Amino acid sequence: MPSLVGSEMCIRDRVKLAAPFNATLREMVEMHYLWRLPVRLRNDKLVDFLGAEPHTPLDSAVYQTLQGLGCLPAGAINTEA
16 A cells, blocks of 8 residues: 555645645645646627726736835836826
8 A cells, every 4th residue: 555645645636635624725626627728718798898808008017016015115116107
């Protein structure tokens, strides 16, 4: 009988063993199929409802994220104006 703590046991098996005791690991096991299969989403209904798909410029998104995380020094230059 193989050892359950031996190096033969892959990380996936260890996560499955611990899943009943940890909510995050339990959800990871449930969503594991999404890591192995490509997922394609369509936004037709969203565009029909909104009229156009909203887009945030990358520079603005990065600036706002860094600002929200407190990673920018006081008085950082805001170029999104």
